Amino acid sequence: MGSKQQTSISRVLGILSEWDKGTKQLRKKILEQFIIQNQNKTGPELEEEFVQAASLFLTRLTAWLRLTHKFMSEFIEVGGTLTLLEIIGLKQAKETDKTEALKCLTCVANAGRKYKELICESYGIRAVAECLAKSKSEETQDACRNLLLMLAQGNPKFQNQVYKAFIALLPCSSPKAQQMACSSLRIVQRIVGSSNATIVDPLLTLLKTLHLEVQFEAIELIKELMDYEVADSILSGLIALLKPTTKNVVVVQSTEEDSLQPKFTAPLHVFCQQAAAAKTISILAQENDTVAEKLVQ
Numbered sequence: 001m002g003s004k005q006q007t008s009i010s011r012v013l014g015i016l017s018e019w020d021k022g023t024k025q026l027r028k029k030i031l032e033q034f035i036i037q038n039q040n041k042t043g044p045e046l047e048e049e050f051v052q053a054a055s056l057f058l059t060r061l062t063a064w065l066r067l068t069h070k071f072m073s074e075f076i077e078v079g080g081t082l083t084l085l086e087i088i089g090l091k092q093a094k095e096t097d098k099t100e101a102l103k104c105l106t107c108v109a110n111a112g113r114k115y116k117e118l119i120c121e122s123y124g125i126r127a128v129a130e131c132l133a134k135s136k137s138e139e140t141q142d143a144c145r146n147l148l149l150m151l152a153q154g155n156p157k158f159q160n161q162v163y164k165a166f167i168a169l170l171p172c173s174s175p176k177a178q179q180m181a182c183s184s185l186r187i188v189q190r191i192v193g194s195s196n197a198t199i200v201d202p203l204l205t206l207l208k209t210l211h212l213e214v215q216f217e218a219i220e221l222i223k224e225l226m227d228y229e230v231a232d233s234i235l236s237g238l239i240a241l242l243k244p245t246t247k248n249v250v251v252v253q254s255t256e257e258d259s260l261q262p263k264f265t266a267p268l269h270v271f272c273q274q275a276a277a278a279k280t281i282s283i284l285a286q287e288n289d290t291v292a293e294k295l296v297q
Contacts, residue, residue, distance in 0.1 A: 095137035102143035120158040133172040170202035182217035195228035207276035208269040241277035
């Protein structure tokens with residue numbers, strides 16, 4: 001046996017040994033290296049590369065995949081998905097526990113469309129959206145957002161529910177959740193294809209926010225929606241916001257000196273919304289000729 005063949009055998013045995021002892025992350029790394037090093041190689045070439053031991057590596061790979069699938073099926077059969085969804089809804093649960101539960105749900109969803117549908121059929125969309133709205137941890141909120149986005153992709157049966165869930169998050173009390181909802185809606189809007197009229201009012205209301213990061217995402221979403229059915233409704237709403245309604249105007253008690261000239265004012269958030277509306281109209285007019293024409297008509 002030549003030294004080259006002995007070296008190859010030692011290398012292959014080393015790979016198989018690493019695989020047998022390796023964690024999921026290590027096995028993933030081995031697979032990635034295998035793909036990079038053996039792209040476009042034929043079966044005989046692989047056999048030569050692995051010194052006639054390619055079948056041993058393939059056997060390990062298929063066995064691992066089979067066991068992973070079996071574990072997933074058993075986990076779901078014993079109610080694992082429902083348990084995870086229950087954890088993220090528990091008030092007394094720690095944020096770290098909720099985050100880990102969400103990561104597990106993401107792994108389930110990542111297994112394929114039928115698993116995404118299973119989560120959705122278990123009222124998972126609502127549970128995850130509520131967790132996103134109520135959580136005080138950005139890590140947990142980020143995990144919620146990522147899971148919802150995953151449930152919207154490659155899942156036509158429930159993509160509209162995810163879309164509506166993000167819309168329902170717009171009026172929530174968490175600025176971070178509002179910001180995430182706006183940015184996510186820009187992605188899901190393209191997946192769904194058509195816009196929902198219920199998005200208009202909560203989106204325009206977001207312009208009242210004192211949080212600039214939320215305002216930025218709201219304006220970006222408005223820009224995105226100019227290509228959809230709700231464009232005219234949004235433009236009409238923006239124009240209406242330039243003049244606060246009488247219910248938002250407050251008469252200030254005049255002093256003796258100017259008693260003949262009553263003063264009118266409004267809450268700060270009304271002025272913020274007015275300014276944001278003007279800013280949005282300006283941006284839309286500059287970036288979209290069609291919108292500019294509509295505004296001057």
